[in-house]
Amino acid sequence: MNPIALTVNGAAVEVAAAPATRLADVLRDQLGLTGTKVGCNAGDCGACTVLLDGAQVCACMVPVAQAAGRAVTTVEALAADGGLSRLQAAFLRHGAAQCGICTPGMLMAAHDLLERNPSPARAEVEDALGGVLCRCTGYVKIVEAVMDAGAPATLPDGPAEGAAVGARTVKADGRPRVTGEALYGADGIPADALALRVVRSPHARARFTLGDLGPLHARWPGLVRVLTAADIPVNRYGIYPVDKDQPALADGGIVRYRGEAVVALVGEPDCIARLPDAEVPITWEPLDPVTFAAARRGAAPALHDHRPDNVLTRGRLARGDLAAGFAAAAATAEIAVETSFVEHAYIEPEAGYARRVGDRIEIVACTQSPYMDRDEVAHVMGMAPDRIRIIPTATGGGFGGKLDLSIQPVVAVAAWLTGRPVRCVYSRPESMKATTKRHPAAITARAAADAAGNITAFDFAGDFNTGAYASWGPTVAGRVPVHATGPYRVAAARVESRAIYTNDPPAGAFRGFGVPQSAIAGEALIDMLAEKLGIDRLEFRHRNALRVGDITPSGQMLKASAGLADCLAALRPHWQAAQRAVAEANARGGRHRRGAGIACLWYGIGNTALSNPSAMRLGLRPDGRLMLYNGAVDIGQGSTTIMPQIAADALGVPVDRIDFLIGDTDLTEDAGKTSASRQTYVSGKAAELAGRDLRGQILRRVNAGDDAAIILHQGYLVVRDGAGEHRLDLASLKPDERGDVLSGHGRFDPPTTTLDRDGQGEPYAAYAFGAQMVELSVDVALGKVTLHRIVAAHDVGRAVNPQQVEGQLHGGIAQGMGLALMEEYVPGRTENLHDYLIPTVGDMPPIDCILIESPDPLGPFGAKGVGEPALVGIPPAIFAAIHQATGVRLTRAPATPDRIHAALVAAGVTP
């Protein structure tokens, strides 16, 4: 192999690599420049964007020999002199990086533009970034940052003591995300690690037999081991304590979905990369798959013995006299809605490694749920949990998809058996095939209202396709009944939900757990009732909105923090202007018809009627700094930033005095999982309590009053109150095993009750509320939707960091657009990011966020949660706007141009 000479970040380098080795691999594996990410290896995601002779290219698509003699610039060059570049600083100022996995690609694409055009127009920025996908931010703050990149490379000062909560502090873990230093699942793998690749089922349902592996080993000396089901000590996992149903590797000679893991090849990386699946001796006997339609009818063979009718679980809610509600109605409405599988499409595919350390196993991987991973891996290994250590890497997006185990059980078994570190990095198609999806739903619903416009009855039946394994299916079936009516006073309600097994990919947790699907049906009914009664759609919602003092359909009295009416009031002027714009535009006629839609949402924070505690510890170091032991993993949503904000104000010190340690199961406390919009509320409360505990301890030591000020110095602190100043020498205190001289602890488990058989009880301690509005046009000739503007008003209790709240809203809104208009995972057909589409920067309309702060009495400084609520209202609002524009109510998501057009033809709107 002739060495290839090129210039990388200004330095001449020679690499010994085969000429067609992709530049991305050379940069990452040979030059250690892991700031360049690989999200698809197909030119679809742009995470690998670098500059070649100053112009952006996908490094995954460039054979290194083509870069010979040319100049390559990567993200690592931007801050070469140690200080951030203007562009990087702008990204931090604007909160443009969330999970950060797309950030290097975004920075390089923007850098290309800015070098040619230092003050670009918005359209030019959007065009330049068009090849880089982001799943977190909705691109809004990224575009803002690029447009502000001409400003000096400065960052705002941190907030003063006592003013951290509510401040737009810069992302605490942002800097390594804009420099490329942050290590994600695939970035920090030890050089001596063996590689593991899973061989997966190409069939949705099949019997298989595994032949003699001897010849395979003989042909491939680098193959160290082929793991089969027989190697897995306890070959069933699942997030619920009972009915664990998913094998780490298929057993019993049966596979239940296309993409199911069958065997794992473990060996030297080069061998594993070259060994084709086809050489592994597996004989398949394909069987007819169980479809959702057949399983719903009860006309299908059972996937699992313990569920002969394929119904994994049922959820139910019943309240009031439904028949009376319909009898008294002045208007009734009904609808049937279907939705599709939706892929999380985080830009970072699952990745990480395991190593055996004595009689323990350590797993270093991207995840949303380190403590659950620990317990699940322990279960699979047949070990006590304290023999497993989970060290989360930076996680490049999750949205629910990284709550379940993925690589963990197989790398754990492989590392245990071989004694070597073992890595596994999913390819993009593998990530799409193997991991969970959003549940497709088939919903029928009807509702009634009286002449005054009060909702008198709501009746809902929803089936959810849970795929081959349970995953979070029970959570969906349980969360849907509580939320299905929408956030309204409803005199009588009946909700029934089922999660149904099929030979589709396992459906699991995805931002909203079934609530977004349900809202498409529920909000359409609200619109239909309003229209029949001749009441404005916003005003009808305002009249029925749940307020403080109301009883929810699950029988829970809302004692505080129910700001929905305020959200609607805030939308009202925008809504009225939108209605005028609709009337004006449509009076002109033509094929572009304009419409506006509105939807309300609510979202219970934390687990449904289940304990879900978090604990936090805040230690005082002998040098006068603080250490927050934060077990909440930040998958981009920002918990790493806001936990110190909360702890700082609770303790009464400036936030920049706090260092942090994140989510290592050996070192931090269990803060549960990053899901159910719970981290701000639950873990945030624990952080507040830890801060208050530490404050109490300090004040008691010096006998100071409650209103005393704590001033930290190097090696000592001073407490000042009305009586004077007290000095506390930290060196005189004995450090604990963590090295802290004082340690505050906080634990919070939101108070909930179990639900009775009618779904009555108090399933959540707090609810987030919101109202979202969409303006769009439909080209009725083509069936194409163009979004003009979105306004989202959300009651978040208290915005601990408004910039991050906006970021969550933008990202959720983009995902809602995807669900409504373009995203549909079809096994075997859309297993990549060019057939499966997610919104690009060019698809985003302007978004206005309105934050309503109706403080929750329990939440930290009044805060609730916002991660999932952000997307719930967007699909129904889009469908409603299409209805206003065209008169046609769509009932199938996604509403692709094809489907919209067919519906318009069927309705006679277009020939």
Add this chain to the structure above:
Amino acid sequence: MTGPRLVRPATLDAALAVLAEEPDARCLAGGATLVAMMNAGLAEPGVLVALDGIAELRGITVADDGRVRIGAMTRHRETAADMRLAGGHAVVRQAASVIANAVVRNMGTMGGSIAFFDPAADYPPALVAADAEIELASAAATRRLAAREFFVDWYTTAIEPGEMVTAIHLPPAGTQPSIYRKHARTSGDYAIASLALVLDGAGARVAVGACGPVPLRSDAAEAVLAGRLADHDAVAEAAALLAAAADPVDDVRGSADYRRRLIPRLLQAAISELLDTREAA
């Protein structure tokens, strides 16, 4: 891993010599398609002939008589920015400007794109409507082929073994406008259907993309349009002829039925847009 050999000739003749000698050699243009296929295990060439060092394949020249030569290695970004591609040539510039996204436009080349020939890609209908000719070279000979003959079937062109695309030639275009319109699911996606239209005398040349194995052109439809562009009935008749001749498929971007129904609408919209432009001018 060893993978294919890569050669990077400095001249066209050297490149053609490799193609003549190595049966499993593939030309590597911008890489935007071929390398993606290699990454997915769908292509395993033995030798990659990187064309980026060959100056004679680069750039756009406009002759005094209005003829245009676009070197095969001209990147979409350059084509999209070249305002000399005006009037009847604008259709090609517009097609370049809506290909995928900025990074792909910076890597991909016209020669690479048409040699791979995805029927949902943007250049094929534009080049067919522009009456372009494709210049092909092998070690033995050079020839030119009308774009209509170059695109043969799904993912199949008239390129013979040992041959490569070296340039695209556009005949002189009048000052009458032309247009390329793409209907796609999202910004950056391949077309569900697309339409290229070049006004020509009193009539027009029309090519439809993504609605069959090759860009769809219909002499009968163009005959109907001749002299009757502003006549709604004539446009409808031409559109019906095109739709009847289309042979679309069902795929993730849209159903065959939908695609067929799109054709009249795209044609109607493109014609009115062009007539408006012509009036304004």
